[in-house]
Amino acid sequence: MDSNGHLASVGSASDKAAYEHGVQVIDENKEFNPNLSTYLSVENVTPAGFNYHLVSVFGSQSTGKSTLLNHLFGTQFSVMSELERRQTTKGIWLSNNKKVSESPGDANERMADNILVMDVEGTDGRERGEDQDFERKSALFALATSEVLIVNIWEHQVGLYQGANMGLLKTVFEVNLQLFLKDRSTTHRSLLFFVIRDFVGTTPLKNLQKTLTEDISRLWDSISKPTGLENSSVHDYFDFQFYGLPHKAYQPDKFVEETNKLSLRFREGQKDLNLDPLKGEFSEGGVFLPEYHRRIPADGVSKYAEGIWDQIVNNKDLDLPTQQELLAQFRCDEILREVMVAFDQAVVPFEDKQAQAARLGEAEILGGLGAAMRASRTKAVDAFEIEASRYHKGVYQRKRAELEGKVDTRLKALFYGQLSATHKSGTNDFTEAVTGAVKAGQKRGTGYDFAEIVKQETKVALEKFQEVARSTVVEGLEWSNYENELALYEKELAEVSSRLRKDEMRRLASRIERWVQSRLGESVGLEFNALGSGRAGGGAPEVGDKQTEKAFWDRIWNIFSETVIDAEKKFTDRASSFDASLEEVDVGLWRLRRKSWGVLRTKIDEEMIEGNLLLKLRENFEDKFRYDDAGVPRIWRPTDDIEGVYTRARESTLTLIPFLSRFRLADTSAPPPLDRWVGHTPNSATPADEEDLVPIGGVDEEEGKSLEEETTILSDAKRQDLTVRFKKAADGVYVEAKRSAIGGMTQVPLYFYGILLALGWNEIIAVLRNPAYFVLLFVCAIAGYVTYQLNLWGPIMKMTEAASGQAMQEGKRRLRDFLESSDTGRQAIAMSGSGTESSREEYEMSNLKKETSSKEAEDDL
Numbered sequence: 001m002d003s004n005g006h007l008a009s010v011g012s013a014s015d016k017a018a019y020e021h022g023v024q025v026i027d028e029n030k031e032f033n034p035n036l037s038t039y040l041s042v043e044n045v046t047p048a049g050f051n052y053h054l055v056s057v058f059g060s061q062s063t064g065k066s067t068l069l070n071h072l073f074g075t076q077f078s079v080m081s082e083l084e085r086r087q088t089t090k091g092i093w094l095s096n097n098k099k100v101s102e103s104p105g106d107a108n109e110r111m112a113d114n115i116l117v118m119d120v121e122g123t124d125g126r127e128r129g130e131d132q133d134f135e136r137k138s139a140l141f142a143l144a145t146s147e148v149l150i151v152n153i154w155e156h157q158v159g160l161y162q163g164a165n166m167g168l169l170k171t172v173f174e175v176n177l178q179l180f181l182k183d184r185s186t187t188h189r190s191l192l193f194f195v196i197r198d199f200v201g202t203t204p205l206k207n208l209q210k211t212l213t214e215d216i217s218r219l220w221d222s223i224s225k226p227t228g229l230e231n232s233s234v235h236d237y238f239d240f241q242f243y244g245l246p247h248k249a250y251q252p253d254k255f256v257e258e259t260n261k262l263s264l265r266f267r268e269g270q271k272d273l274n275l276d277p278l279k280g281e282f283s284e285g286g287v288f289l290p291e292y293h294r295r296i297p298a299d300g301v302s303k304y305a306e307g308i309w310d311q312i313v314n315n316k317d318l319d320l321p322t323q324q325e326l327l328a329q330f331r332c333d334e335i336l337r338e339v340m341v342a343f344d345q346a347v348v349p350f351e352d353k354q355a356q357a358a359r360l361g362e363a364e365i366l367g368g369l370g371a372a373m374r375a376s377r378t379k380a381v382d383a384f385e386i387e388a389s390r391y392h393k394g395v396y397q398r399k400r401a402e403l404e405g406k407v408d409t410r411l412k413a414l415f416y417g418q419l420s421a422t423h424k425s426g427t428n429d430f431t432e433a434v435t436g437a438v439k440a441g442q443k444r445g446t447g448y449d450f451a452e453i454v455k456q457e458t459k460v461a462l463e464k465f466q467e468v469a470r471s472t473v474v475e476g477l478e479w480s481n482y483e484n485e486l487a488l489y490e491k492e493l494a495e496v497s498s499r500l501r502k503d504e505m506r507r508l509a510s511r512i513e514r515w516v517q518s519r520l521g522e523s524v525g526l527e528f529n530a531l532g533s534g535r536a537g538g539g540a541p542e543v544g545d546k547q548t549e550k551a552f553w554d555r556i557w558n559i560f561s562e563t564v565i566d567a568e569k570k571f572t573d574r575a576s577s578f579d580a581s582l583e584e585v586d587v588g589l590w591r592l593r594r595k596s597w598g599v600l601r602t603k604i605d606e607e608m609i610e611g612n613l614l615l616k617l618r619e620n621f622e623d624k625f626r627y628d629d630a631g632v633p634r635i636w637r638p639t640d641d642i643e644g645v646y647t648r649a650r651e652s653t654l655t656l657i658p659f660l661s662r663f664r665l666a667d668t669s670a671p672p673p674l675d676r677w678v679g680h681t682p683n684s685a686t687p688a689d690e691e692d693l694v695p696i697g698g699v700d701e702e703e704g705k706s707l708e709e710e711t712t713i714l715s716d717a718k719r720q721d722l723t724v725r726f727k728k729a730a731d732g733v734y735v736e737a738k739r740s741a742i743g744g745m746t747q748v749p750l751y752f753y754g755i756l757l758a759l760g761w762n763e764i765i766a767v768l769r770n771p772a773y774f775v776l777l778f779v780c781a782i783a784g785y786v787t788y789q790l791n792l793w794g795p796i797m798k799m800t801e802a803a804s805g806q807a808m809q810e811g812k813r814r815l816r817d818f819l820e821s822s823d824t825g826r827q828a829i830a831m832s833g834s835g836t837e838s839s840r841e842e843y844e845m846s847n848l849k850k851e852t853s854s855k856e857a858e859d860d861l
Contacts, residue, residue: 016042016043019039019042019043019095020076021076021077021078021093021095022039022075022076022077022093022094022095022096022119023035023036023039023093023094023095024090024091024092024093024094025091025092025093025094025118025305026091026092026138026141026309027090027091028090028091028121029091030091030134030137030313032305032306032309032310032313034302034306036094036301036302036305036306037302037303039094040298040299040301040302043096045096045114045116045298045301046298046299047298047299048113048114048298049297049298049299049390050293050295050297050298050390051113051114051298052113052114052115052116052298052301053112053114053115053116053147053148053266053288053293054115054116054118054145054146054147054148054294054301055073055115055116055117055118055146055147055148055149055150055266056117056118056120056142056145056146056148056149056150057069057117057118057119057120057149057150057151057152058120058139058142058149058150058151058152058168058172059122059151059152059153060122060152061121061122062122063122063152063153063154063197064152064197064248065089065119065120065122065152066078066089066119067248068150068152068195068197068245068259069095069117069119071255071256071259072099072117072259072262072263072266073095073097073098073099073115073117073263073266074097074098074099074100075095075096075097075098075117075119076095076098077089077093077095077119089119089120089121089122090121091121092118092119092120092121092138092141092142093118093119094116094117094118094119095116095117095119096114096115096116096117097111097114097115097116097117097266099111099263109264110264110267111263111264111266111267112266112267112268112286112288114298115266116301118142118145118146120138120139120142121134121138135168135171136171136175137312137313139168139171139172139175140175140312141305141308141309141312143172143175143176143188143190144294144308144312145294145296145301145304145305145308146190147190147191147288147292147293147294148190148191148193148266148287148288148292149172149190149191149192149193150193150195151168151169151192151193151194151195152195152197153194153195153196153197154196154197154198155196155197155198155199155200155203155208155244156198158196158208158211158212159211159215166215166219169192169216169219170219170222170223172192173219173220173223173234173237174223174224176188176190176237176238177223177225177226177229177237188237188294189237189238189239189289189291189292190237190238190239190292191238191239191240191241191287191289191292192238192239192240192241193240193241193242193243193287194209194212194240194241194242194243195243195244195245195262196208196242196243196244196245197245197247197248198245198246198247198248199244199245199246200246200247201244205242205244208242208244209242212240212242213240216234216240217233217234220233220234235277239277239282239289240277240282241282241283241287242282243262243265244258245258245259245262246258265284265285265286265287266286266287266288267286267287267288268286268288269283269285269286269287269288269289270285270286270289270290271283271289271291272285295324295390296324296327297331297387297390297391299331299387300327300328300330300331300390300391303327303330303331304323304324304327307323307326307327308323311323324391324392325392325394325395327391327392328388328391328392328395328396328399329395329399331387331388331391332384332388332391332395332396332399333399335383335384335387335388335399336384336388336399336402336403338383338387339379339380339383339384339403340380340403340406340407342376342379342380342383343376343377343379343380343407346372346375346376346379347372347373347376347410347411347414350366350369350372350414351410351413351414353366354366354414354417354418354421357421358417363420363421363422363423363424363425363428364421364425365418365421365422365425365468366414366418366421369414369418369471369472370471370472370473370474371471373411373414373415373472373474374474374475376407376411377407377408377411377474380403380407381400381403381404381407384399384400384403385400388400408477408479411474411477412479415472415473415474415479415480416479416485418468418472419465419468419469419472419482419485422464422465422468422469422489423465423485423488423489423492426461426464426465426489426493427461427489427492427493427496429461429464430457430458430460430461430493430496431496431500433457433460434453434454434457434497434500435500437453437457438450438453438504441453448577449577450501450504450577450578450579451577451578451579454497454500454501454579458493458497461489461493462486462489462490462493465486465489466486469482469485469486501578501579501580501584502584504578505575505578505580505584505588508571508574508575508578508588509571509588509591509592509595512567512570512571512592513592513595513596513599515567515570516563516564516567516592516595516596516599517599517603519563519566520559520560520563520596520599520600520603521603523559523563524556524559524560524600524603524604524607525603525607527552527555527556527559528607528616529616531549531552531616531620531656531660549656549659550666551666552659552660553663553664553665553666554665554666554667556600556604556663557663557665557672560596560600561677563596564592564593564596567592567596568589568592568593571585571588571589571592572585572589575588583682583683583684584684586682586684587682587684587685587689590678590679590681590682590685591689591693593677593678593679594678594693594694594696594699595693597674597678597696598694598696604663604713605713608660608713608714610718610721610722610725613660613722614722614725614726614729617653617656617657617722617726617729618726618729618730618733620653620656621649621650621652621653621726621729621730621733622733624648624649624652624653625645625646625649625650625730625733625734625737626733626737633794633795635791635793635794636737636738636740636741637741638741638742640741642734642737642738642741646730646733646734646737649730650727650730653726653730654723654726654727657714657719657722657723657726658719660713660714661712661713661714661719662711662712662713663711663712663713664711671698671707671708671710671711672711674696674698674699674707674710674711675698675699675707678696678699696710697709697710697711698710
């Protein structure tokens with residue numbers, strides 16, 4: 001059969017067939033095989049955790065160590081050929097237990113799971129000669145990794161130094177003390193299991209056991225011990241058991257039977273405290289005691305063994321605790337990376353979505369994020385705990401904290417990103433919901449309660465935020481407390497509500513301003529129109545006694561004040577439904593008063609445009625000039641005092657110009673108290689509240705404009721220009737009246753009467769001779785005289801003109817009806833009437849707009 005040394009290359013593949021003979025852990029050149037981890041994976045030992053055991057065999061070369069292991073554990077280590085005596089096992093080989101227990105249900109009748117068996121190169125071989133370096137290094141390696149050290153010895157070698165492997169045992173003891181010095185906090189116990197081969201029974205096993213025990217004690221006493229361990233006993237570090245096997249060649253059946261019995265001893269057991277090892281009392285139970293286990297997880301055995309061998313082969317002091325920490329560091333890092341890969345698979349898609357939404361400026365709430373966060377964190381931490389908790393506790397706890405830190409940092413970013421998206425989305429939805437509800441209320445025309453809308457939508461927004469936050473929370477983590485974010489969200493909603501309320505109040509103010517504008521436009525316009533009528537007569541001096549014109553500005557101010565008071569009441573009543581604060585209402589009323597004054601001033605300026613004012617002055621003058629004190633139209637005659645009436649009417653109208661130039665109240669002869677009426681700027685007013693307001697003289701002192709200037713309607717230059725233009729217009733009216741009076745005095749030549757008498761003599765005689773004609777002539781003469789005396793010729797002429805005009809219209813209508821009855825007439829009417837109809841429709845629409853303007857202002861409120 002091939003030797004193990006010939007199989008040094010075996011174990012480089014990952015299939016099970018390549019590891020038929022096991023794996024060579026250390027070759028004869030002292031090189032460590034990195035494929036050990038692959039072999040353990042192939043044998044399914046890696047997931048075993050602590051549920052594995054490691055057994056090593058020592059003994060002289062060619063004493064049947066590999067044969068013993070093959071029978072005990074069903075391994076296939078190569079054995080020496082009986083035809084030649086040479087080294088078989090080179091280096092250190094390892095194989096998993098291949099023997100299947102016949103009674104798997106009974107723990108005492110079956111071997112332990114996952115028994116790893118190391119076949120160590122034999123000692124005292126001629127191949128290495130006096131080179132004892134590998135012997136020492138392999139012993140140190142086996143002692144640092146194995147729970148049970150099987151010492152293979154023949155019966156006839158008991159009592160010998162070399163034959164009984166006493167030199168090897170001395171090395172083992174010295175190495176053990178070396179390990180103990182590096183870690184005094186832990187006593188590394190191991191079991192030295194002496195298997196006495198070719199045991200024939202002539203010398204009882206107990207006697208052989210006693211001999212070996214005495215030799216071991218003397219050997220222990222002979223080695224040099226460090227300070228403090230001079231009185232220590234070999235039993236402080238090792239347990240001993242002994243077993244005799246019959247001769248394999250002479251008693252093959254008995255040998256197989258006893259090896260099978262011995263195999264069953266390789267199971268888990270407990271130490272029997274009633275036995276005294278100093279008296280040679282040993283347990284017959286399982287050999288794998290808990291204190292023997294090196295507490296290296298199965299998935300870390302390969303790395304741990306490599307680190308141990310690296311220190312041994314480089315002649316460094318072997319420090320098992322440090323190696324265990326390094327192994328824990330290495331394995332925990334590996335496990336951490338592995339669990340982070342699975343964590344990334346669950347979390348990265350959410351991180352990508354959140355990052356994409358952030359780049360686009362969108363607020364995307366990720367569905368299922370909370371469940372994924374909780375599941376991925378639990379899975380990562382649990383997986384790490386299962387694999388890494390078997391390693392060095394300090395390293396494990398430190399690496400677990402590192403893992404939790406990495407995981408929580410990313411989950412925290414996702415959590416707060418989700419809350420931020422919910423915050424932004426909720427704010428937008430809240431704004432749209434409130435705005436939509438307000439618009440719906442406006443469309444219905446039934447009114448709406450803005451405060452109630454805000455209250456309901458705030459409740460909905462907060463519930464949605466809390467629902468998303470609760471679904472995303474990872475319980476037990478400090479950063480999962482979202483109370484601060486909820487408070488910020490509530491504050492944001494309050495700010496949005498305040499902004500929406502301000503916007504709504506401004507819209508309310510705008511509607512009320514339009515209502516004020518409509519009311520003032522109508523009322524003030526009527527006052528100015530009435531000002532143009534002077535039929536009530538006697539002039540309007542600044543200090544005159546005509547009540548209608550003297551109290552003109554008082555009426556304007558009263559109309560303005562009453563309108564604004566009504567508007568303020570409407571504003572206050574409507575603002576109460578907005579849940580507006582007193583400060584906000586004060587600011588709104590203050591703005592309303594200022595805006596209303598601007599509306600009034602604009603209306604006054606509109607009425608006082610030079611063309612409009614000149615027209616009103618002319619109307620005022622004409623009413624006073626053309627009508628008498630009783631309001632009867634004057635028919636000018638040459639005997640009338642036209643110049644006197646003209647002068648009085650003109651002077652009376654001229655007094656209106658300075659009167660209208662300044663806004664003055666009759667009682668005080670002073671401007672209205674605008675400063676007190678508008679009031680001081682509220683403390684709660686912001687620059688945004690003032691930016692669209694027009695400065696008011698006497699109120700906004702920093703503008704440098706006084707109340708006197710604010711209430712001055714016409715400047716001196718405009719007054720002078722208006723006076724000149726009015727006088728020219730009045731002069732034109734006077735000239736027209738003068739012409740009409742003079743035009744009535746017609747000079748008839750005297751010869752005309754002679755011709756009239758000559759030509760009409762016959763008619764005159766006929767009338768005088770005919771009583772009927774005479775009476776009719778007499779009646780007409782009387783009627784003409786009375787009409788003349790009553791100045792009714794003018795009205796009669798106008799009535800005549802009106803009657804003739806009406807007759808003309810009726811004639812046209814009848815003519816149109818006649819023409820429409822024929823095709824030619826209809827075509828002519830269509831061609832001539834298209835332009836006229838358009839003009840008529842435009843006129844009618846303009847009248848309709850004027851009639852409905854005030855109605856719309858009322859509807860806005």
